[in-house]
Amino acid sequence: MNKLTTDEILTKDAHLIQSFANLHALKQADARTAIVAAEGAHVTDSEGNRLIDGIGGLWCVNVGHGRREIIDAITEQLNTLDYYSTFYNFTHPAAAELAEKVASLAPAPLNNVYFANSGSVANDTAVRMLHHYNNLRGKPEKKQILSRMGAYHGSTHMAMALTTPGYSTGWGAVEGLVHHLKAPHKYREAPGMSDAEFLAVLEQDMLDAIHRIGADNICAFFAEPIQGAGGVITAPPGYHAAMRRITREHDIMYVADEVVTAWGRLGHMFASEDVYDCVPDIITTAKGLTSGYQPLSATIISDEIYDVISGPDAMFLHGMTYSGHPAAAAAALANIEILESEGIPARVQTTGKLFEGLLRGLEDMDMVGEVRGSHFMMGIEFVRNKDTREEFPADANVGGLVAKEAQKRGLIARALGNILILSPTLIMDDALIREIAATLRESIAKVSADLGI
Numbered sequence: 001m002n003k004l005t006t007d008e009i010l011t012k013d014a015h016l017i018q019s020f021a022n023l024h025a026l027k028q029a030d031a032r033t034a035i036v037a038a039e040g041a042h043v044t045d046s047e048g049n050r051l052i053d054g055i056g057g058l059w060c061v062n063v064g065h066g067r068r069e070i071i072d073a074i075t076e077q078l079n080t081l082d083y084y085s086t087f088y089n090f091t092h093p094a095a096a097e098l099a100e101k102v103a104s105l106a107p108a109p110l111n112n113v114y115f116a117n118s119g120s121v122a123n124d125t126a127v128r129m130l131h132h133y134n135n136l137r138g139k140p141e142k143k144q145i146l147s148r149m150g151a152y153h154g155s156t157h158m159a160m161a162l163t164t165p166g167y168s169t170g171w172g173a174v175e176g177l178v179h180h181l182k183a184p185h186k187y188r189e190a191p192g193m194s195d196a197e198f199l200a201v202l203e204q205d206m207l208d209a210i211h212r213i214g215a216d217n218i219c220a221f222f223a224e225p226i227q228g229a230g231g232v233i234t235a236p237p238g239y240h241a242a243m244r245r246i247t248r249e250h251d252i253m254y255v256a257d258e259v260v261t262a263w264g265r266l267g268h269m270f271a272s273e274d275v276y277d278c279v280p281d282i283i284t285t286a287k288g289l290t291s292g293y294q295p296l297s298a299t300i301i302s303d304e305i306y307d308v309i310s311g312p313d314a315m316f317l318h319g320m321t322y323s324g325h326p327a328a329a330a331a332a333l334a335n336i337e338i339l340e341s342e343g344i345p346a347r348v349q350t351t352g353k354l355f356e357g358l359l360r361g362l363e364d365m366d367m368v369g370e371v372r373g374s375h376f377m378m379g380i381e382f383v384r385n386k387d388t389r390e391e392f393p394a395d396a397n398v399g400g401l402v403a404k405e406a407q408k409r410g411l412i413a414r415a416l417g418n419i420l421i422l423s424p425t426l427i428m429d430d431a432l433i434r435e436i437a438a439t440l441r442e443s444i445a446k447v448s449a450d451l452g453i
């Protein structure tokens with residue numbers, strides 16, 4: 001139980017380096033919000049305000065906050081085996097049981113699971129595995145990677161190189177390894193085109209890149225089913241299946257980054273096969289795997305890749321101390337048990353559609369250019385002129401202005417420049433879903449009036 005006042009928390013917090021923030025701006029009074037408690041779909045701040053968690057922590061608290069079953073499973077695990085590694089010849093029951101469970105839920109040939117502690121490291125692990133795989137196949141030059149503009153794959157040095165370049169402005173990223181294809185962003189990249197025409201453009205862009213770089217030099221294509229932190233960008237219908245076909249034709253491994261989209265957020269345990277008809281070679285995932293109760297990620301690889309890296313002459317030189325930590329594995333098992341026993345992914349097919357539909361209804365507002373996404377993964381792009389799609393200047397931070405108004409009205413949303421992101425818990429009833437939509441409408445109307453739009 002928190003016993004500190006807001007001032008006491010923020011004084012101590014002066015020593016904490018926040019993530020993805022202007023650290024200078026955070027020094028201003030009132031710039032930071034301390035969250036001190038959470039229950040269900042709500043959190044409580046240090047001033048005692050109860051807020052709807054419209055971003056599910058960080059697109060991760062899928063089964064809601066404060067679930068006793070997960071907390072008890074973690075405690076029980078720690079009481080029995082607090083820590084042991086999965087290095088060398090060691091293993092433990094929680095990691096073994098979870099690996100079997102994840103493999104049983106993933107698409108058919110993806111039967112082999114490597115655990116780490118973050119989505120970033122899950123993606124780095126995929127890159128390392130594929131480089132190793134190609135070395136073992138006698139193809140040491142096959143190391144280049146295709147990613148996309150608008151992608152977000154994490155914050156380690158390699159994952160940031162896979163991410164859209166805008167995220168590493170002023171920092172630098174691993175050079176010479178990653179090539180960014182066009183973002184599948186119809187609203188901005190292809191106004192006036194049909195879905196089919198835009199899909200043809202994107203396919204040609206991939207083929208041109210393969211031709212330019214050479215298939216013999218490319219090991220992988222990385223793609224989120226829906227680009228999340230790049231602005232909730234949904235590709236035209238058929239995109240993932242088409243990209244899958246091209247990668248297969250050129251012996252390029254398809255890595256689906258399902259860090260956000262798995263574990264019910266789009267109405268299925270995994271989105272790749274069930275939503276997008278695309279069975280990749282590797283799925284990386286994290287977040288909803290434990291609903292955020294413990295840090296855990298998984299890199300799930302096909303038998304084809306596993307057979308090579310587990311061959312007689314191979315040595316798997318990769319490992320993190322906390323890979324498959326018992327408490328994290330126990331949390332994931334309890335979390336998946338909740339997702340299954342409460343039928344949460346199936347329920348999201350209804351409640352998520354209601355959420356999506358109500359948010360799409362905001363497109364009747366003058367400042368709302370596009371509402372996009374799917375189920376409980378939604379983005380709202382604000383524009384200065386709806387007809388011409390004229391953007392606000394990048395520093396206008398209209399998403400931030402709307403998020404601030406929403407927070408005053410009891411809802412946490414996430415700003416991304418002039419875009420607002422909503423990725424709430426998956427356990428909300430219709431009334432709460434309607435409350436979020438109504439709060440957003442009021443907040444957007446207020447900012448729109450302030451800006452004279």
Ligand code: PMP
Pocket residue numbers: 117118119120121123152153154155224228229257258259260286287
């Ligand atoms: N991939 C995607 C699609 C993500 O959204 C994120 C995090 N938002 C990551 C990877 C990185 O995960 P983590 O923050 O756990 O390193």
